[in-house]
Amino acid sequence: MIFIDVRDRRPIYEQLVERFSDLMIRDVLKTDSPMPSVRTLAAELSITPNTVQRAYAELERQGYIYSIKGKGSFVADTKPLLKKSRSRIMSELSELSGRAYRSGISEEEFVNAAGSCYRAHTAAEGGTRND
Amino acid sequence: MIFIDVRDRRPIYEQLVERFSDLMIRDVLKTDSPMPSVRTLAAELSITPNTVQRAYAELERQGYIYSIKGKGSFVADTKPLLKKSRSRIMSELSELSGRAYRSGISEEEFVNAAGSCYRAHTAAEGGTRND
DNA sequence: TAGCTGTATCAATCATGTTAATACAGTTGG
DNA sequence: CCAACTGTATTAACATGATTGATACAGCTA
Numbered sequence: 001m002i003f004i005d006v007r008d009r010r011p012i013y014e015q016l017v018e019r020f021s022d023l024m025i026r027d028v029l030k031t032d033s034p035m036p037s038v039r040t041l042a043a044e045l046s047i048t049p050n051t052v053q054r055a056y057a058e059l060e061r062q063g064y065i066y067s068i069k070g071k072g073s074f075v076a077d078t079k080p081l082l083k084k085s086r087s088r089i090m091s092e093l094s095e096l097s098g099r100a101y102r103s104g105i106s107e108e109e110f111v112n113a114a115g116s117c118y119r120a121h122t123a124a125e126g127g128t129r130n131d
Numbered sequence: 132m133i134f135i136d137v138r139d140r141r142p143i144y145e146q147l148v149e150r151f152s153d154l155m156i157r158d159v160l161k162t163d164s165p166m167p168s169v170r171t172l173a174a175e176l177s178i179t180p181n182t183v184q185r186a187y188a189e190l191e192r193q194g195y196i197y198s199i200k201g202k203g204s205f206v207a208d209t210k211p212l213l214k215k216s217r218s219r220i221m222s223e224l225s226e227l228s229g230r231a232y233r234s235g236i237s238e239e240e241f242v243n244a245a246g247s248c249y250r251a252h253t254a255a256e257g258g259t260r261n262d
Numbered sequence: 263t264a265g266c267t268g269t270a271t272c273a274a275t276c277a278t279g280t281t282a283a284t285a286c287a288g289t290t291g292g
Numbered sequence: 293c294c295a296a297c298t299g300t301a302t303t304a305a306c307a308t309g310a311t312t313g314a315t316a317c318a319g320c321t322a
Contacts, residue, residue: 026233069299070288097248102153103216114245117228200268201319
């Protein structure tokens, strides 16, 4: 369900925040469904509960989950966060387009590639891939 | 010419590698033109020559420059590196377009955003910015 | 030869992520 | 009520990596 990429330069807690928030935005994790407990997830990933806690704290701070002491952490209603998610994607697109520009890729080429890349995903619609 | 972004999470030497390689890919720095000397650039940026040296070593390892002891470092022929740079960008664009699709961003929206993001970078290029 | 170049090495420092241990507080089911 | 689970907080220790600073060596050139 959740994994850690050791080659990812970012800290573990940041990876967890991204993984979970993606699953929520994509509605793989539904509103009000329970998150794995801090200690359980820590055991599964072979990391310390402290690191998971840090990720959960950040997820809560950003509004992706809500936590109740003694009960657990639960997926929040992420619809209001869709806008934020989109802006995250857009900012990454901005960063990428900058690199494309700097690599001598023309605007047409970049835009065309964006379109065909997108369509490639819609074509692979079946949904074979789930984490 | 070259600046350091303190808000950038990446280490200074990596920023330098990116800045310089960008300039070379875009042919702002021409093949065989001299790089600033290790100590000169270090003084300009108020960092240690050690950090600059690390960036130069990486640039040389990646084929962007060649260094001659006693003479200096010089811009290499970066044409052979273009293909590698572009393919890496395209694969990241593919990954990003998948996330956009799953986040409910339409193809038109994604493609339009790609175009405007790209143009934003070409606009910012005008040359008001010099360090 | 003086003064520039790249290159190498070493120790010290600093920031940050991560671990580990422990404790406290709230909920729940037996 | 209590054992066992939940989230939360705190503290110290450790590891890694970036950066600094100092010093030294080697090659080029005016």
